[in-house]
Amino acid sequence: MIRRLIAACLILLTCALAAQAQERTIQDVLQEHRAEIEKSSRKTIGPAIDAIANSGLSAAQTVLETWQNKGMWQRKADGLFFYAAPGAGGTYTLFDFDSGAEVGAVDKGDLDQLKPNSGIRAMIGAALVQFQLNDPNPARRRDALLAIQRDGEESHLAPLRASIEGETDPAIKALKETTERLLTIRFDPDEASRVAAIEGFRGALSLDARAALNPLVTTKIVYAEGLPDGANIKRALKPGKDIPVSDAFALMVAAGAATPPPSVAERKAALEAHIVDGKVGGRPVADLNTQESRDSAYAALAEAGQAPAYDVNFSEETVVKGAPFAEVYDEPSKAVTDAAEATLGSINRAVGFNQFLDLSLDGLSLASIYFLAAIGLAITFGVMGVINMAHGEFIMMGAYTGYVVQQIVPDYTVSIILAIPLAFAVTFAAGVAMERLIIRWLYNRPLETLLATFGVSIALQQLAKNIFGTQARPLTSPGWLDGALTFNDVVSISYIRIAIFVLALIFLGVFLFIMKKTRLGLETRAVTQNPRMAASMGINPDKVNMLTFGLGSGIAGIAGVAIGLYAKVTSELGSDYIVQSFMTVVVGGVGNIWGTLLGAGLIGFLQKGIEWFNPSNTLAAQTYMIIFIIIFIQFRPKGIIALKGRAAGD
Amino acid sequence: MDMFKKNPSLPVFVAVLVIFTLAVTFMSEAYGAGGISTSFVKTLGKTLCLALVAIAMDLVWGYTGILSLGHFAFFGLGGYMIGMWLMYARTKLIVLDSFANAPLPPTASEISDAIGTQIFGVVGSSDFPLVWYFAHSFWAQIALVVLVPGILALVFGWLAFRSRVTGVYLSILTQAMTLALSLYLFQNDSGLRGNNGLSGLQNLPGADGVSQDYISIWFFWASALALLLTYLVAAFIVSGKFGSVIRGIRDDEARVRFLGYSVEGFKLFVFTLTAVIAAIGGALYYPQAGIINPAEIAPIASIYLAVWVAIGGRGRIYGAVIGAAFVSLVSTYFTGGQAPDVNLGFYTIKWVDWWLVLLGLSFVLVTLFAPKGIGGLFDLISGRMSPNRHGVPLGPDKGSLREEEAEK
Amino acid sequence: MSGAGTLLEVSGISVTFDGFRAINNLSFNIGHAELRAIIGPNGAGKTTFMDIVTGKTKPDEGKVLWGDMSRNLIGMNEAKIARAGIGRKFQRPTVFEDQSVFENLLMAVKNDRNPLKVLFFRPKFKDFAKVEELAAEIGLSDQLERRSGELSHGQKQWLEIGMLLAQDPKLLLVDEPAAGMTLGEREHTTDILKEAAKTRAVVVVEHDMDFVRRLDCKVTVLHEGSVLAEGSLDHVTKNQDVIDVYLGR
Known part of the structure; x- marks a missing residue:
């Protein structure tokens, strides 16, 4: 009996809950979190936003958008939330969130506008993302994804991942997956998933993939003495071979590991400052027209204590010799950088191949x-x-x-x-x-x-x-x-x-x-x-x-x-065009249209090819092109397709 | 002497040149009455240099039959070579001057850096490119005036002649060479200041106290002397057996070959020699012009050179001189804005705009109706007539004189 | 068979223009002082044969051996071959019409051909004498100062032969010297050639049978790029192959 009663109660309760859920409006959700919403503090608002976002109600998106745009008002009398439009005579017309029905005009004095600060607005924005990503209009979904690609945040990751499953449009699904990988690479704390995401870009051509991967492999060159243990070192550098001696020395100076000697200009300034009766350091000024004589005059000054000491035999080379230098990744995780390097390598091969195709098209059009x-x-x-x-x-x-x-x-x-x-x-x-x-x-x-x-x-x-x-x-x-x-x-x-x-x-x-x-x-x-x-x-x-x-x-x-x-x-x-045109005909072989075609092809492709080696300089490409033609004529004076024998007129 | 026998015009030319030089000197502002302005003395001096390069063109085209569209490039190169020294030396003086008040005397590397900054600042650099290695030395650059165009002509000519490129093909090839050279010089990293070129060349280093009145007349004399020497050299070359051979090459290259002469060697000799003559002309011209830039070297300039020689009358040395002098002076007159506009009522012809149209058309007319050019007028006087050809070409070579031309 | 008596030995040369075999495995010999006539119908390869010997055309295969040392001429350029002692006269008279007879002959007289040597060359007494002698031989003594362009057709032919002789070649290749000449001029031409053949080898290519008969020498008949018959004119004109070639088509 008791069991029955309990069962009956449970059923009743469930029904009541179900009924309550069916009737539950967004207003209820808002009222449940009224305190947090009114307090409007970034620290406590989280559950409220989540509750609205996860309420599963159709009005949730409207509420969040209105709130974010400071369009949500609270009626002082009963604490209910509405969105409002300014009406006549300082009044505001209120509308219900759930039904969209007009509730009536209220004097501004009886209303409080909710003004979320920028932190809260960002949180609302993140919560809104899932709505945009699941928007029934594919164009809006695509816009949202592109916006995320441009300007992604860590908070976008979860809604994005959640939305992939239910995506029906294959193009947008692919876009979502790409975007998810981009975000994972940037924000996911888990190394393994980042590596997986990086490897997902293997062979990709898009600029975004390269833009996402390139920051992972940025490096800086450092003086490696006292480098933290965890540093992700790309390679050790040898001064004079891998980096210029002067750069290595500057790094040491910056790290406080070396003191720069007075520069040529400083020494000159010191000499100029200590000219006494036409002499510096015991040497007549007129003699100081070589670096050697200046150095010896400066040595005299330094000896007299009038200038900082300067070792004539100083050489940056001896200082940097044997000192450790390294190229260090900005990204701390070695697994990530390795994966990124490998993937970038494959991307670069693919890009190189495609650039070759692109260049061929360019060459073809120049040839035309x-x-x-x-x-x-x-x-x-x-x-x-x-x-x-x-x-x-x-x-x-x-x-x-x-x-x-x-x-x-x-x-x-x-x-x-x-x-x-x-x-x-x-x-x-x-x-x-x-x-x-x-x-x-x-x-x-x-x-x-x-x-x-x-x-x-x-x-x-x-x-x-x-x-x-x-x-x-x-x-x-x-x-x-x-x-x-x-x-x-x-x-x-x-x-x-x-x-x-x-x-x-x-x-x-x-x-x-x-x-x-x-x-x-x-x-x-x-x-x-x-x-x-x-x-x-x-x-x-x-x-x-x-x-x-x-x-x-x-x-x-x-x-x-x-x-x-x-x-x-x-x-x-x-x-x-005239000189090139004549060249085209001559190189191809006079009197033969196929020769002209080949000549144009040769000149067009070659010029593009030369430009590829030195992309900024069309002038140089043309110069080398013409020199090539002059040499070409040496080997085939009658062009690519030459008429032979008596018909050639010799 | 043979040279005078073959060139009856030689004493006349020498006399005219000497009288002209003296007349200009005595009418200049520096040494005479001042009837001729300094700028006009410069124009005349430049004209003499153009006549000089026209002689080179006549040797290579009128006598040897190679229509080179590259000789003005050699002319420009000569100008560049001397310009490098002029610019370096003068900038050095300016730099030294600015160092004069410095507390310490400058070191050699400071001077060099300062000169580099002055010269290459416009192309965003301050280091001396390798091509300026000899710029500090007057004699080295003078040697380069001859060597650079000479070696370029030698290499190019060797390549072109050994592969038996002749006629219009050779013309197009030389034009391509000229285009390549000018495009190369247009680049900022060519080491010759890109399209800025070299400027301030009219100021002789160390002659700051001397006014341009004097400098202009000095250059005029030098140009006249160079022209005279070139004329003598050209007359010597064309008068003897060498002249016979090169005219033979012009009229029938294959026949000369079967006589046992290495046609390539002769062509290469003439091509290189004339390139050097052209370069010397350029080295005298550009200090008078004051500025040289890659546009001067563009293929069109070399074609104009051919135009001068054609209008003057090719195949005779004085023809080249007359053509160059006549066309360049008339051109200066029309493009300098001195020529009066012609009012047709509905349209006013401004010669600055229409001169090139006139030149182009008159060039067509000369080619069609007076292939001997102005020089042909002297034939009417001296009665030098061509043989009656009965309608047969002079030789099988496409570049040669043809019947119609020879008939006149 | 490069015996002591052979000046030029051509063996097994072939040349093809765009698939057309102009010369087909041709062999030919000539001795030091011999007059030889080459006849053959149009397209037999007569001119191409001369082109090969003088270096104008490179054969696809075969050898051209020259002189007692048997130097191979293939690969040498025209000027070098000419200097080695082979002179050639073209079908059409090609003299330098813009220049005087004297200049034409002087250019041909054997002297150093190096450009620099030529530049500073001034004719000496022996050069004048040589030119006078040649002019006498070709009958142009009183025309020396005239421009060669003003000469008659026959005179030009003679001038060209004179230029050849001036080169002092060991072998003279003469292409249709009698074309367009009057009867009297032909006789004079025959005399010049016969005279020349006393001291050197002369090869004459000719269509005109009367002219060949007058030369009275060994005849080689070319057909389709190879030798069809060789011997005296009477001998070859009786050859059935030759008759077929000339009359059969």
Whole structure:
């Protein structure tokens, strides 16, 4: 019976508790911890915040956020908590946390605002993290994680770990795991879990991983005498070999293990201070124009007690010799630093590989630019044998055409689409005019063609300066070409470069098509190989030459639009590319488009490669590039793909 | 003597140069009436140096057929070499001066550090680069004026000629060399003050008491003397069998080879010798200009050099002198703002802006219609005519004179 | 068979241009004072053969041995081979048209070819005498001061032969000397060559059978890069292979 009664009571109690729990509001939780909340002290507030956070009530997050933003008010009359909005006439409208219902307007005098201090606000913030991490909106979860990555705290660790389990979105789950490892590395007191977290980054490429690991392996160089036993020593250093003697000496001085002798400047100052009747230490001032004589004068001063003693035979080397120096990790745990070093090694290998990929992409895009700049020349110089120094200015004309079109047509996409055929038309016309007026009188006089076209080049360049001024003009790419294709934190390539690459491929195709498949190509090859024979077969060499030259120039114009998108449009745009363009054609092998392609590839990749060794210095890279080409020509004077035998014209 | 027989213009040139030098001297502010301003004396002195380097260009291009687009780089290098000594020596004097009031006399290393700070402060350094090792010695730098461009030309020429690079390919290669050199000098860590170049070269060390009026005329004399000597050397070279051989190389390189002459050796000799002549010209030019920077060495300058020679008339020494003098003086006139603007009503032509357009176009016209340049006018007077060629090229070499040109 | 009588021995040379075999295992000998004519249809490799001997083209395989010491000429440059004593006349007359006949001949006269020596060279009496003698031989004595560009086509050919003789070579390679000459000029050319062959070896490449007949010497027929027949002109013209080659296609 008693057992039954007890059982019944228990059931009742349970039911009552359950009922109570069901009906329990956030107000109840707040009221339970009313004293702590009112006291608002960092030392005692913890249980209150935890109780709210762990209450499992939907209003908990609102309460915490309101509280943190100083938006929670307490009604003096009954001690209940509300959030409030200012109403009319110094009154505040109160709202219930649980239902969100309006409770009524109350005079400000009957309310107390809860003003948590910054310490408490931080605690509330930490408690809020779990809500953000479990927010139903994935974007907010991601924002919270990124915020933690930027600005993590030890307190974030527990809610973060707790939230991983229930995460459904795989991308965010991965992000959470990464973030958890980052935080573990930084804050977890347990060495083993830190090591595990570090090793979790093996082979990772992200900047965050490197940023988390790099601080673990920072070291400083110290004078190792009296170093605490627990110091995490990376390696012992030998002065003169691993560290400069002067640095080692300075460390000893800083540690109080050595006294620096008076420096050259100090000794000089001492000598200057003790000039008496044109003499110092018994030596005439006029003699003190060598360090030896100054040293001996100073020795005399020191002997007389007028200056600190100075041992002439002093050498920092003898002092530091045999003294212990070490490179010491800032991180005390050896297990952690070892793991970090190993992981960083693997990351660096991965990064190095990816940097190589990135560099290759850079090289590819530079090669495309050179190829674009050179492909017109491959026609006029490579096929026709006409050396056109104004080719660079045709590129410039193309770029300015693009600029002018953009001034008239504001839509960037439309203007680029318009600019390409227009640039072709403008430079085609210029090329034909030049061929008719100048070049055709100079066939077979290549050096004079070079000089005459050079004359055209300086005239065009100055003309462009007169019309457009000397400052750079922008040629803006359409919006869809902005940004970059990003593969990971290391490898990316901008869309403009991809577009230039594609354009280069298209040009290659167009060139091959025209030369191999069209009547013009056939006639061009016939005329360049044997003009008399071609003429006798009914081909008009004048017309063919004119059209071919126009074609080469027109392509230069289109290349100009592409290059203008990538570089600033100035009157010197063309001359920046002309030498490299000729080099591309010559290195590749004159008269062969595949040679030009290889030449552009060689020059582009090589220049990027050289820049990689000395990243800050493009000028040096270009210098070495040109020297390389000069040497290359030694071994393959006719370029990579050389025409052999009688056809080569020797 | 053979030299005079082959160069009937030689005595005329010598006479003109002597008269010109005397006339300028007696009209200068230093030694005469003062009809010619000091700055114009400097312009004339510089023009003489340009004529000198044009002779070098004519030897290498007009006579040997190598269109070098690198000779102005050698000219600039010569300027750099002498500029290093001028700048060092003068800075040293200034530094010593500043030490004069110091309580202790300076030590050698203090002086050197102070000079280094003065010279290299602009590129954020104070240490002397290795290339300045000889800068303290006048004679060493004078030797370097000849040696550095000479050795560069020797090495480059050896590489280029032995691989039988000819014609436009050689031109492009020399242009690449020039570009590489100027890009290198543009770097701050090249040791030659990057794009700041060397400046204050017009001040002769130890001649602070002498006014520029005198210094300018001294340099003018030196330039005139150098020009005269270069002219004589060039006339000597082209008059004898050597002249025959190099003109042969220009017209038909292969034929000369089959005669048993080592074409490469001859080309290398001419290329190196003219590089040295150009460097000497530069060493005289830049102290008059006062400043040298890498822009002076840019490929365009070497192309202008070719332009002068072409306008003056290549293949004759006086042609080069006339071309260089004419174009550079006219250029000074137009770009100096002295030329009056032309008002067309709707547009005013400012010559500062339009001079290059005019020069470019007139260059095209000269190439097309007067390939012999100004020198061709003298042929009309002396009746020196080219052989009638009946439409055959002069030789198989692409760089050679062609029928049309020879017909005129 | 490099006997005492052989000046130039070419053995087993081959050269290929882009897959086309211009010279195919060619062997050829010539003695110290011999006149030899080489004939053959177009593309037989006559000019390429000369290119190889003079160092202009490097053969893929084979040897070119020269003189009593049997020096291998392959690998030497043109100028060195020329100085060793092989003179060459091109198909087209190539004289230095911008320069006088005297200058052309003087340049060719055998003297030190070192650039510095050339720079300070001033002609001595014997050089003038040599030039006069050569000019007489080629019939240009009264044209010495004229520019060679003003000469007639035949005169240029002679001048070029004169320049060859001035080099004092042991072997003369002459490529189509009679092309474009009048009958009288041809006779003069034949005389010059025959005279030259008395003291040195002369190899003449020629298309014109009448001219070859007039030379009256041993003939080598080239076809597709190798020797087809060798012997007197009458002998080779009776050879069935030669007839096939010249008439068969």
